Amino acid sequence: MQPPNSTAVRTALWRALHVQLDAPPHILEDTTGLQLIAPEKGWQQRPDMDPVFSRRVRAAMAARARFVEDLIIQEISGGIAQYVILGAGLDTFAQRNPAVASHLHIYEIDEPGALEWKRQRLIETGYGVPSGLHFVGVDFEKGQSWWDSLLQAGFNPQQPAVIACTGVTLYLSREAISQLLRYIAGMAPGSKAAITFLLPQEMLEEEDLVLQQASVKGAKASGNPFVSFFTPEQVRELAAESGLKDVAIVSPAELKACYFSGRTDGLAPASGEMFLTAAIGK
Numbered sequence: 001m002q003p004p005n006s007t008a009v010r011t012a013l014w015r016a017l018h019v020q021l022d023a024p025p026h027i028l029e030d031t032t033g034l035q036l037i038a039p040e041k042g043w044q045q046r047p048d049m050d051p052v053f054s055r056r057v058r059a060a061m062a063a064r065a066r067f068v069e070d071l072i073i074q075e076i077s078g079g080i081a082q083y084v085i086l087g088a089g090l091d092t093f094a095q096r097n098p099a100v101a102s103h104l105h106i107y108e109i110d111e112p113g114a115l116e117w118k119r120q121r122l123i124e125t126g127y128g129v130p131s132g133l134h135f136v137g138v139d140f141e142k143g144q145s146w147w148d149s150l151l152q153a154g155f156n157p158q159q160p161a162v163i164a165c166t167g168v169t170l171y172l173s174r175e176a177i178s179q180l181l182r183y184i185a186g187m188a189p190g191s192k193a194a195i196t197f198l199l200p201q202e203m204l205e206e207e208d209l210v211l212q213q214a215s216v217k218g219a220k221a222s223g224n225p226f227v228s229f230f231t232p233e234q235v236r237e238l239a240a241e242s243g244l245k246d247v248a249i250v251s252p253a254e255l256k257a258c259y260f261s262g263r264t265d266g267l268a269p270a271s272g273e274m275f276l277t278a279a280i281g282k
Helices: 006-021 032-037 055-077 113-126 146-152 176-186 206-221 234-242 252-259
Strands: 081-088 107-112 133-137 162-165 192-198 246-250 273-279
Touching: 006 032, 006 055, 032 113, 055 162, 055 192, 055 206, 055 273, 107 113, 107 146, 113 133, 133 146, 133 206, 176 192, 176 234, 234 246, 234 252, 252 273
Parallel strands: 081 107, 081 162, 107 133, 162 192
Antiparallel strands: 192 273, 246 273
């Protein structure tokens, strides 16, 4: 058993910081990850948790999760009953939305040790593991197929699903991303996908340059370097090559307009990440 990687922990702590530091209404109410991590006292004083430095990125992490959750809640009303989270990290959708989750089979895909750690912490903190929550451990370093593991966990490929993959493609090669998209393109008609991609530095707003440069440096130092950056046009091209047809790009500006309009505190998400969404045709 191993704790989640530093990226997953940092993302969960940023979501908690959004609740602790930013004025309501909050984009996402998520302190569950913080409860699971139970960091040492003073974690807010870490350099990457600095209130000013982390402001736009914690807003982006909250908006990212909110966007996916809005999608899954919308699709449940249309009859979808399977939700796949590829690179689940410390996702807490099932714990924070038990009524919604009770209508779903949720498949969280990640490293086996991290998922076992999460399972144990859910039990220790009293959340428990509902019958519809499936932990799908995949040893990516040994070349295990996440799709094969998903099928072995009980996923029904003949039924539509929502698949979310956030904060993952930046660590993958173009070839690996293309393979991921081909699997998604082959999912059952009616399925929906939401996948994040990092924008190249030249497309960022000026105030986010230092943030991304620090993130790139930190990722390299931790042994998990950022590999892939894409323009929206390149993402569309990659999607088309992989067989996805009904696709859309959701820009940081669109997320800002959707979730941050009308705020008086100037809170806005960092500009470094966009969503590719896709609908698998019937």
